[in-house]
Amino acid sequence: MDATRLALDLAVTIRHDGNGGVADDLADTAGLAAWTADRAAALDCAEDGPPPADEALLTAVRELRAAVRSLFARAVRPGPPSSADAHRLLPEDEALARLNAAAARVPTAPRLVWEPGAPPVLRDLPAGAPPAADRLTAALARAALAFLAGPDRDLLRACPAPRCVRYFVKDHARQEWCTPSCGNRARVARHHERRRRSGDV
Template structure:
């Protein structure tokens, strides 16, 4: 099998920060929750689709070798980030266990930067683990930076009916994760107004 042939789990790619993008791998279709990371293949495809966003890109061999441990770790990190996102949006305190999952994942991969001089000076991210485990650690580190930083106040839950996605509000008028959700929300409001007028 080739990396290009991996079947994804259908999670929408919204261009959000990586921790939020991973959290959004749980999404809704017609009001029903869908797990976009149901299988090892879904996890490998998610990392393939996002690999350009990592300091150390996930190698094809590592993606094809993704197994049940990476599936478990990715889903645990995703679920912990969703718990933190929900707490942040509601103004509450997340359970300690969710915070520890993220901190544990940060510690899971020893990472460093190396100087390379093949075609001139450049810096490469390196890791003592597979590139998938290093990518998980990078997502966890970015989650630490996001939830511990200034942008946490910009995190929002999508207000469209039935949507369970999160987004970072980058425009004062943005209230939905995507244009499609905005259209559905406006259509639902219009329907309610016209129904009440009858």
């Protein structure tokens, strides 16, 4: 999983719930445990498994997510941010400080990994033996920093569909929504609005 995917995965743990509200995949420690288990390799937790999902780790990950979503809102300007958190964005300097501090908790060192039959790969791995919770939050922060400093940032969008709260990376020139279902919902909403204005409803 690359930095783009991991950063987006964290941001979209806040999503439309299908009933007009917002769902939070990280609402509790069980949600965090499931989310981190699915991404253990990308979170520098593949060998030992993710750390126990306790309240402290949940708070740390949710604080990182708030920073990521605040910086995503900056990245999509001049377009509007996601409606889920447009009213509660962190100040940009605070969001940057939060991400940078989390990334710095775990120093990394380059290591050459060369599996039989595969080309060599240079990876930045944690130096020493930092606590698993620090490795996890640092990996999330580094992924977000890499995404925000990389070329995909220019393709980041907030989905404009009614009730959608997701960010997405625009895959092709005509993509307007995060998913086809959001596109359908937007078209239906426009259709109903046109009918309402013309008095057909």
